[in-house]
Amino acid sequence: xxxxxxxxxxxxxxxxxxxxxxxxxxxxxxxxxxxxxxxxxxxxxxxxxxxxxxxxxxxxxxxxxxxxxxxxxxxxxxxxxxxxxxxxxxxxxxxxxxxxxxxxxxxxxxxxxxxxxxxxxxxxxxxxxxxxxxxxxxxxxxxxxxxxxxxxxxxxxxxxxxxxxxxxxxxxxxxxxxxxxxxxxxxxxxxxxxxxxxxxxxxxxxxxxxxxxxxxxxxxxxxxxxxxxxxxxxxxxxxxxxxxxxxxxxxxxxxxxxxxxxxxxxxxxxxxxxxxxxxxxxxxxxxxxxxxxxxxxxxxxxxxxxxxxxxxxxxxxxxxxxxxxxxxxxxxxxxxxxxxxxxxxxxxxxxxxxxxxxxxxxxxxxxxx
Numbered sequence: 001x002x003x004x005x006x007x008x009x010x011x012x013x014x015x016x017x018x019x020x021x022x023x024x025x026x027x028x029x030x031x032x033x034x035x036x037x038x039x040x041x042x043x044x045x046x047x048x049x050x051x052x053x054x055x056x057x058x059x060x061x062x063x064x065x066x067x068x069x070x071x072x073x074x075x076x077x078x079x080x081x082x083x084x085x086x087x088x089x090x091x092x093x094x095x096x097x098x099x100x101x102x103x104x105x106x107x108x109x110x111x112x113x114x115x116x117x118x119x120x121x122x123x124x125x126x127x128x129x130x131x132x133x134x135x136x137x138x139x140x141x142x143x144x145x146x147x148x149x150x151x152x153x154x155x156x157x158x159x160x161x162x163x164x165x166x167x168x169x170x171x172x173x174x175x176x177x178x179x180x181x182x183x184x185x186x187x188x189x190x191x192x193x194x195x196x197x198x199x200x201x202x203x204x205x206x207x208x209x210x211x212x213x214x215x216x217x218x219x220x221x222x223x224x225x226x227x228x229x230x231x232x233x234x235x236x237x238x239x240x241x242x243x244x245x246x247x248x249x250x251x252x253x254x255x256x257x258x259x260x261x262x263x264x265x266x267x268x269x270x271x272x273x274x275x276x277x278x279x280x281x282x283x284x285x286x287x288x289x290x291x292x293x294x295x296x297x298x299x300x301x302x303x304x305x306x307x308x309x310x311x312x313x314x315x316x317x318x319x320x321x322x323x324x325x326x327x328x329x330x331x332x333x334x335x336x337x338x339x340x341x342x343x344x345x346x347x348x349x350x351x352x353x354x355x356x357x358x359x360x361x362x363x364x365x366x367x368x369x
Contacts, residue, residue, distance in 0.1 A: 023332035024064060026314075030327040031062045033317060037278045040347045041315060043285060044072040044084065044274075045331075046339040051075075051084055054315075054329065055349040058106055065351045074127035074144055075274075075340035079347055082111050083142060085124030090117045090144065090155065093352060096365045109350040112363040119160045123148035123177065126184040126234070126340070134190055135164040135219065143184065143191055149173055150181050152191060152219075165191070168222040169199050176203035185235035185242065191219050195232040195244060207294060216244055216255055226255050226262050230298060234275035234340075238282075239320070245272040245284065248298040252284055252318060266323040270312040271300060274341035281326070282318045285338035286311075315341060 034040060040055035052066045074085035082093040093111035097103060103110050125145040132141050137154050143164065146153045151166040151173055163173045170178055183195035198206030198213045206213070214229030230248025235255075237243070242255040244262075252266040252275075266282075274285025288311040289295040289304075304311050314330035315338070344350055353359040 022335045024329065025332070026062065026329040027327045030317070030329055031056060031060055033327045034062075035060060037281065038346055038348075039278050040344045040350050041276075041283060042075060042077060042082070042342045042344060042350065043315065044069075044075045044339045045335050046071065046073055046287075046337045048334055048336075049086075050335070051352060053350040053352060055107075055347065057349065063349055067352045067354055069355075073339040074124050075342050076127040076129060076142075077342050077344060078129070079109070079344050082342075082352075083127050083129075085127055085144060088119060088121050090119055090124060090127075090142070091115070091355075092117075092142075094365075096363055103351070105351070107349045107351045109344070109347050110363065111350065111352040112360065112365075113353065113355050117155045121148065122146040122153075122161060122175075125182040128184055128186045128191070130186050130189045130191060132164060132191065137162075137164050145181055145184050145194070147180060147182055148175055148177050150176070150178050152181075152184065152194070165219060167194070167196060167199075167217060169201055171201050178203055178205060180206040180231075183233050183235045183244070185237050187237050192237070193218060193225065193235045193242060195229075195235050197231050210248060210294065211298060214246075214248075216242070218257075224260075225257050226260050229262070230300075233273045234285075236275050236277065238277040243275060243282070245275055247272050248300055250300040250303055252282060252323075265320065266318045266325065267303070268316060268325075269304065269307065269309055270316075271295070271337075274315075274338050276341045276343040277320075278343045278345060280319060280321055282320050283341050283343055284316045284318055285341040286314055286316055287337040288313045290337075313338060 043052045049070045050066045055063050057063045069086050071087040076083045080095045084091045092115040094114045095109045096112050097110050125147045127144045150170045151163045153161040153163050156162040180197035185193040194217050198209035210231050214232040215227050216225040229246050233247045234245045250268040251264045254263045270286030271289045276283045316325045317327040
């Protein structure tokens, strides 16, 4: 379903239009920020299972399009290919629009599903592509976090997945979420860092460590780079710095890998999860904390109460030099959780086809002989 959002400020200076039956609001400067950065944004909404693509129409108004992917979490794209983790599969989408061309609707990218690897419910979180030879994989392949099995993994021709690496404090590859391994950072095309919520080797034990037991681990050594984090997510290397979301505290941070120190760059008005960059900006995914024993009692709860504002679900655009949120986009109910965020650089108006029905039947592309 496609939702067109006209350039029409409300009395509050924001702009509102339904996404399905969820309201979508955004700052007045958000569309022009996308235009200046020459980018668009893809997000996964996790619990309601939507891949949402955010771009611009030819007149500069905001364009949102979404497709249903059951329990979609991890997201990776290079602007031509896109990988999305789902409840029991890993999907690969491919752009079908030629360079400098557009669809009849005016989109410069149309991602069509081209491959699905059936994995079973292994809880795929962060996804990337890279050289996996250092951890027992191929020279170029997809790598993902299987949170249910506490490991980094890749696809297999014969099994649900091929495990590649697991934290040294986890005794083996077993289908129990013990440390809540969730995030993956790539450096020089190789997996380099991961995030975990806990460090114990017992199923579900990470729940007791969620307030301050989180780590960033170096993959090569298996050693902690920094500890004391609260439910960390989305480690990324950008501008020669290691960034991480200290999610339980709602902070965007930089990790000093030499001194094992962490510096807070920005405070977020929500549970921060999903991180991508463009220029001098970070695009951070924000969720409303769930009202259950996993999310209650975090420092983020008290911070939101003190602010007097409700937690936000959407994306925040943070100036990484000043730490200020300069633009934002927010979803109303029933969209409450974002898992991942990816910037599509040089893409103005992306869309994706459905896995079913007329859309996917009509999108036929032929590889050159």
